[in-house]
Amino acid sequence: MIALQVQSQKGNSLSAQLVHQLRRGILAGKILSGEKLPSVREVASQLKIHPLTIAKAYAVLENEGLVQTWWGKGTFVVDKGKRAKDRSGSYVGELVSKFIDETLPLVKDGRELKTIFEEQLRRR
Amino acid sequence: MNALKRSWEFVKVSVKLLKTNTKFFLYPLFSAVFSFALTSVFYRRSVYAIVPGDSVLSTLYEFPVEELREWVREAGINAEMLALSLLFLLSFLTIFFNTTLVYSALDELRGESGSIFMEWRKAGAKIVPIFIWALIFGLTVKVFNYPRLGLDHVETIVGVVLAIAIYLSWVFWNLATYFIIPILIFEGIELKHCFKRSFQLLERTWKEQLIFRLVLVTFFEIGFWGTFFLMFKAFGFSFPDPNPLHRLTMELAVITFIALAGWFEVTFSAVLYSYAITGMSPKEFADYSVKDWKVKTT
Numbered sequence: 001m002i003a004l005q006v007q008s009q010k011g012n013s014l015s016a017q018l019v020h021q022l023r024r025g026i027l028a029g030k031i032l033s034g035e036k037l038p039s040v041r042e043v044a045s046q047l048k049i050h051p052l053t054i055a056k057a058y059a060v061l062e063n064e065g066l067v068q069t070w071w072g073k074g075t076f077v078v079d080k081g082k083r084a085k086d087r088s089g090s091y092v093g094e095l096v097s098k099f100i101d102e103t104l105p106l107v108k109d110g111r112e113l114k115t116i117f118e119e120q121l122r123r124r
Numbered sequence: 125m126n127a128l129k130r131s132w133e134f135v136k137v138s139v140k141l142l143k144t145n146t147k148f149f150l151y152p153l154f155s156a157v158f159s160f161a162l163t164s165v166f167y168r169r170s171v172y173a174i175v176p177g178d179s180v181l182s183t184l185y186e187f188p189v190e191e192l193r194e195w196v197r198e199a200g201i202n203a204e205m206l207a208l209s210l211l212f213l214l215s216f217l218t219i220f221f222n223t224t225l226v227y228s229a230l231d232e233l234r235g236e237s238g239s240i241f242m243e244w245r246k247a248g249a250k251i252v253p254i255f256i257w258a259l260i261f262g263l264t265v266k267v268f269n270y271p272r273l274g275l276d277h278v279e280t281i282v283g284v285v286l287a288i289a290i291y292l293s294w295v296f297w298n299l300a301t302y303f304i305i306p307i308l309i310f311e312g313i314e315l316k317h318c319f320k321r322s323f324q325l326l327e328r329t330w331k332e333q334l335i336f337r338l339v340l341v342t343f344f345e346i347g348f349w350g351t352f353f354l355m356f357k358a359f360g361f362s363f364p365d366p367n368p369l370h371r372l373t374m375e376l377a378v379i380t381f382i383a384l385a386g387w388f389e390v391t392f393s394a395v396l397y398s399y400a401i402t403g404m405s406p407k408e409f410a411d412y413s414v415k416d417w418k419v420k421t422t
Contacts, residue, residue, distance in 0.1 A: 040402050050234045055401040059311045063321065071328045071403070 002030050006047055014049055018057035026066050026077055037067060037075045127331035134332060134399065135340065138392045145232055147240055148225060152386035155221035156379045159214050211265055216258035219305065222390045223247040223254055226306050229394035246309070253308055253315040268294050299333050300326055306397040325400040332396060341389070348381050 002025040006017045025031040040058065044051040058075050061067045069075045100113070107113045142148055224240075224247040231238055238246075247254070268290060303322040308315060326333065352374075353363075361370050398404070 041404070051402045051404055052230065052234050052398060055398075056310060059401055060313075063311060063313045063317060 004043065004047060006049065015053050015056040015060070018043075018054065019060045022057065022061055023064070023066060026061075031077055033077050033079045035077050037077070039074060128335055130399075131332045131335040131340070134392060134395050135336070138388060138395050141229060141232060141395065142387065142391055145228070145237070148228055148391060149383065149387050150240060151221045151225040151228070151243075152383040152390065155218050155386065156383040158217050159382075160375070160379055162210070162213055162217070208262065208266060212258060212262040215262040215265070216255065218386070219254055219258050219261065220247060220251075222386070223250060223305050223309060225387070225390045226394045226397075227309055229391050230306065230310060230398070233394070233398055250309060256315055257304060257308070264297065268297075295337065299330065299337070302326065302333060302393060303397050303400070306394055310397070310401075325397070329396055329400045332399075336392060336396075341385075344385065348385075352377060352381075 002021065004018060004021055006014045008014070009017070022031070022037070031037070037058065038046070040051045040054045043049075043054045047054075058067065058069060062069055062075070066078060067075050068078050104110065104113055107116065224243045227243045227246050228238070231243075300323050301319065303325045304315075304318045307313065307318045307321050307325070311321070313321065356363075356374060356377075361374065365371050365374070
């Protein structure tokens with residue numbers, strides 16, 4: 001299980017931060033399939049944030065098909081095979097979208113950004 | 125803790141929530157007043173023959189049954205379109221104000237509190253799914269109303285069985301879609317996914333919902349309508365009443381009841397939703413001050 005941490009940031013809600021960290025952990029394999037996530041109460045106590053905020057993050061992940069909550073038992077990471085097909089693809093898409101939002105204002109246009117991006121990829 | 129005890133705990137939490145923030149009452153009151161004003165503008169007897177029987181004006185004005193049947197049989201496409209438009213507008217108003225109320229309740233449960241206009245602005249950001257849900261809701265009400273058109277069978281056993289089946293289907297529909305608004309605003313998923321999610325949460329809370337709806341709401345409504353009729357009869361009112369001042373008084377009493385009932389029921393749905401997604405017991409809700417929700421650390 002990864003260590004969760006949140007901080008008050010304008011434009012980045014606490015639940016969004018939790019969703020981001022948990023989603024990255026699940027897709028990167030740091031949180032294993034079938035693993036039980038800490039309960040809402042545990043995370044709320046640990047991070048000193050409201051239980052509804054934690055529950056919201058878990059609900060978002062459940063709606064994305066990454067976790068499943070069994071009433072009275074807890075929230076578990078869904079088996080890789082059962083997840084929606086392009087789950088990783090849509091997550092990468094979101095990251096790329098954020099990257100474009102941050103870098104596009106710094107260059108002349110999209111073509112220049114694409115050139116810089118391809119150059120960086122070639123170097124790897 | 126059994127479901128009955130839990131439901132009662134949720135009722136107490138809802139009442140506590142309402143007492144600490146009376147601005148909540150403004151939302152269903154706005155909704156009731158606007159709905160009433162809209163209904164008055166569209167008021168035509170033939171429309172009320174087609175719009176579902178929960179129209180309070182038809183109760184107050186007591187249409188004769190034979191006249192009602194004749195209007196239904198002669199209702200043309202214009203009356204049907206008018207009825208559908210009225211249903212949609214009423215649904216939209218109710219759902220919009222319920223959305224602001226749920227926003228307020230969930231914010232209050234989290235120890236945050238915003239102004240009325242801030243809550244309206246947040247609900248306004250969800251105007252498209254609210255609009256679509258109002259369309260779906262209005263159409264569903266209309267579909268459930270069609271069997272009423274067969275009023276000739278109402279005295280037969282088939283009519284009674286049909287009426288019971290329709291009522292139970294309507295109750296099931298309401299239960300299955302009970303959490304659509306909190307899910308829509310809190311979890312931020314598309315409307316089409318809200319139905320599945322609402323049904324999923326129903327599986328966790330169906331006992332509490334049934335107890336609230338069948339036991340508490342029924343007693344509350346019976347209590348109100350019984351008191352309403354007895355009290356106004358005692359004051360010399362009649363049904364229908366030719367005195368416009370008497371009618372206005374009764375209409376205001378009904379609006380207040382609708383607003384109060386809506387205020388309470390929507391707040392209860394927010395409390396029940398919070399339980400459904402956190403699994404926190406009612407005692408834990410009650411243990412914390414609504415304005416100062418802090419998690420106890422070990």
